Amino acid sequence: MSRLVPVLLLLIPILLSAGENLAPLVSAKAAILMDRQTGLVLWEKNADWRLPMASTTKIMTAMVILDHGGDRLDETVTVSQRADDVEGSSLFGAGDTLTLRDLLKGALIRSSNEATIAAAEYLTPTHTVAEFVGWMNDKAGELGLTRTRFVNTHGLYEEGHYSSARDLAVMTRHALSRYPLIREISKVRFTQVEALPRGMVNLENRNKLLGQAVPNIPGSIFDGVKTGYVRLSGPCLVSSATLNGWQLIGVVLNSPDMWLDTKALLHYGFTRYEWHTYAGDDTAAYEAPVAFGAARRAVPVGAKTPLGVPVMKLQFRGGGGDDEVRFTPARALRAPIARGEEIGTLSVYRDGRALIAAPAVALRAVPVAGWLRALRVIGYALGALLLLVIVGKLYGTRAKTARRRRRKLAAQRGEADPGRPGDR
Incomplete structure (x- = not known):
């Protein structure tokens, strides 16, 4: 037995290395791990299956709100009865007034369904959710999301409302890269907004991974993005985590344990891969x-x-x-x-x-070669000399032409040529 100990000790690093490179244990029906900066897919499982995605829908809703109302975020919106009547409405009631910015916070942080409808009705010329959903589908087309279709703004189950893990990752990559406000709001764990006459409303994020480190990855932090759940979708989570400026996006759909699956997914990414800077x-x-x-x-x-x-x-x-x-x-x-x-x-x-x-x-200045500088000086000098010759030639030609004209005029008048003294 004593002879086996050194051998086992030698095998430990190999076994640990192999363990790091095993596929992550993810029980979700569909999942994907994507690098935010390049869009490179590091791991996937049934990533193109069309599945209901619940409130992760609101990632697209937030982008469309900013596309059409990014310069109107401080305008005041009144929550309609239609918005208040939506299933799951709990934060804001009919008649409450608050800014478009705070509606966006309510949608992303607390997953407020009524906030998405109030924003949609406010921003569309027809004041209808249907028009806003049309904008969402147009945006999906622009991003190349071929396995995504929206029927509503909030993600409650409806026939024909679906996405895929890959499309959600692409959508989230775009949101985190192009919309700083979404990036900032989605990492907030708790805040308050004012809705009059109701008063201050607490917004507590349902994403309990926020602010935590990825297990056994020192220096990492979960910093987004959106939870989702309806009975027919199962638990869904679109997450992001950052390590030394390197950000990964994880998506799990219909997961028996979305927290455990997400931790496994992000741990896999940060242990199997490393960031390499080429330039x-x-x-x-x-x-x-x-x-x-x-x-x-x-x-x-x-x-x-x-x-x-x-x-x-x-x-x-x-x-x-x-x-x-x-x-x-x-x-x-x-x-x-x-x-x-x-x-x-x-x-x-x-x-x-x-x-x-x-x-x-x-990365380094490259001056002109000395011989080329000399040639340039000579070239400038020759050019100047040539210019003088040309100017002189033109002047001489003009003078000769002028003398000929004067002689011709003198001959016509019968006068002696003033340029020929012998004729005087």
Whole structure:
């Protein structure tokens, strides 16, 4: 037995490594894990199944509210009786007045159904929910969500109201990337809004993962996004978690335990993958040839903003995987080039598909070669001399033409040519 101990100790790191790379134990009917920055799918299960998605619907509702009312958030809205009558109405009643901004908070934080209807009626020219739902479906089309269809603004079950884990991840990626207000509101655990004449209304987020770390991932934090539940959808959760600026999106639909499934999903992402930066404002990814440069005939190319992707850990240790960094110059590169000057685009490709791109910048100045500067000086001098010759030639030609005209006029008048003294 004593001889087996050293062998077992040697096997522990291998077993732990293998454990980290097993598929996550997710019991949800459908699930997906997506990198927010690149849209890269890190894991999926039945991700294209069309399923009812309950109140995760409100992610799209929030985007459409901001698309059509982003400049009207401080306007006051009165909750209608129709909004108050919706199933699950609990925060606001008919006749309550509050800002559009606070309705948005009510929808995202406390999942208020009446808030979505009040906002829809207020923003549409026809003051109808149907028109607002049309906007939601138009937005889904713009985002390429082919397995999503909306029938209402809140997510209560209705025939024909569905989405997929993949579509919800794409939708959420867009919301977190393009709508800072959604990103900020969805991480709020508790706040209050004022609804008159009711007074202050408490908004407590039902997402109990908010503010927690992903299990065994120090420095990580759950920071969004939306819960959902109706009987026919089962528990649903669209979540996000961030580690050192790297954000992952997890979606679980019809889950027996959405909290456990989500933790497993995000833990899998942060243990199996790591963020690798290929280029930045101080990290070169490419050496580009430069014409007419002094000393160096190439310039190190970096990225104006950090250019990186999630890389599978074992794959990365084995040599970087199949990622390829490509530089596309905006023009033929000729000196002089200033440090920090934008000179094209850097892109990261995996399996022939572009994952992410950023403006490419020169990380070092490239002055013009000395011999070229000398040639330019000589060229300027020769150009100036040539210009003087041309001007002189033009002046001489004009003077000669003027003398000929004077002689002709003198001959016509029978006078001696004033330019020929011998005729006087």
